[in-house]
Amino acid sequence: MLKFFILFLLLISLSYSCINVYKELNQSKVIVNEPIEVNIKIKNLCEDKRIVNVTEFFIGEVIFPRENVVYIEISKGKILAIPPFLFWKNIEIKSNEEKNITYIFKPLQVGISTIQSTKVIDNKGNAYYSNDISFYVDCNHNKVCEKYFGENYYECPGDCPSGSYDGICDGIKDGKCDPDCDENADIDCKRICGNKICEVGENQENCCIDCGCPFGFECKDNECKISSLFYFIFLIPIVFLFIFKIKRKTS
Numbered sequence: 001m002l003k004f005f006i007l008f009l010l011l012i013s014l015s016y017s018c019i020n021v022y023k024e025l026n027q028s029k030v031i032v033n034e035p036i037e038v039n040i041k042i043k044n045l046c047e048d049k050r051i052v053n054v055t056e057f058f059i060g061e062v063i064f065p066r067e068n069v070v071y072i073e074i075s076k077g078k079i080l081a082i083p084p085f086l087f088w089k090n091i092e093i094k095s096n097e098e099k100n101i102t103y104i105f106k107p108l109q110v111g112i113s114t115i116q117s118t119k120v121i122d123n124k125g126n127a128y129y130s131n132d133i134s135f136y137v138d139c140n141h142n143k144v145c146e147k148y149f150g151e152n153y154y155e156c157p158g159d160c161p162s163g164s165y166d167g168i169c170d171g172i173k174d175g176k177c178d179p180d181c182d183e184n185a186d187i188d189c190k191r192i193c194g195n196k197i198c199e200v201g202e203n204q205e206n207c208c209i210d211c212g213c214p215f216g217f218e219c220k221d222n223e224c225k226i227s228s229l230f231y232f233i234f235l236i237p238i239v240f241l242f243i244f245k246i247k248r249k250t251s
């Protein structure tokens with residue numbers, strides 16, 4: 001009796017999972033900010049015709065079909081941080097027929113990327129899921145270090161050589177101060193007061209030897225002090241004027 005019951009359940013589950021969903025990339029190489037094509041195959045192995053809705057989530061910018069992009073609205077006080085997704089409605093698939101859906105999008109971040117499984121719901125309310133797909137998004141090798149695409153020294157050394165402003169402190173000793181490092185992380189960022197270069201972090205207050213002093217001041221012992229020339233030009237005439245005035249009073 002139990003065997004019959006299990007067989008019955010198996011037959012029911014088979015009858016419910018009679019749609020196969022499979023997806024793949026239509027290319028082997030993926031480059032950041034360049035379009036890629038994804039193909040979703042939906043095969044109806046059921047004995048009857050099915051009408052399905054398809055939902056696809058991914059991270060990137062949709063190129064085609066833009067009219068199928070759905071945005072989640074922000075409802076009363078609730079912010080739903082769900083990215084836009086693609087939605088196809090009422091696709092009719094006859095028994096033993098396979099339908100292909102193609103979409104094109106641009107990945108916007110270098111590194112490993114995954115597109116979650118496609119969800120298909122048929123007119124009987126059954127849900128079917130495809131495989132996930134993972135792939136590596138390469139940098140675009142255009143000799144420009146595009147930090148906003150996630151290009152950096154480790155992922156794209158051709159575009160972001162050491163010392164690039166790429167959000168990563170590479171700390172390599174190459175005579176180039178990486179702007180992402182502090183002076184402890186990259187020895188090249190150590191300031192040398194006295195090398196006749198007014199470097200980042202040096203100013204007239206902490207290194208007048210390299211950065212000079214304002215007008216009327218001169219650098220003595222690495223401090224800006226009123227210059228003797230300033231005394232000569234401004235103070236000596238004042239002293240003379242003072243003496244002159246005293247002499248006129250006494251005469």
Ligand SMILES: [Ca+2]
Nearest residue numbers: 142144146159
């Ligand atoms: Ca680049």
Ligand SMILES: [Ca+2]
Nearest residue numbers: 164166168180
């Ligand atoms: Ca860097």
Ligand SMILES: [Ca+2]
Nearest residue numbers: 172174176188
């Ligand atoms: Ca360096």
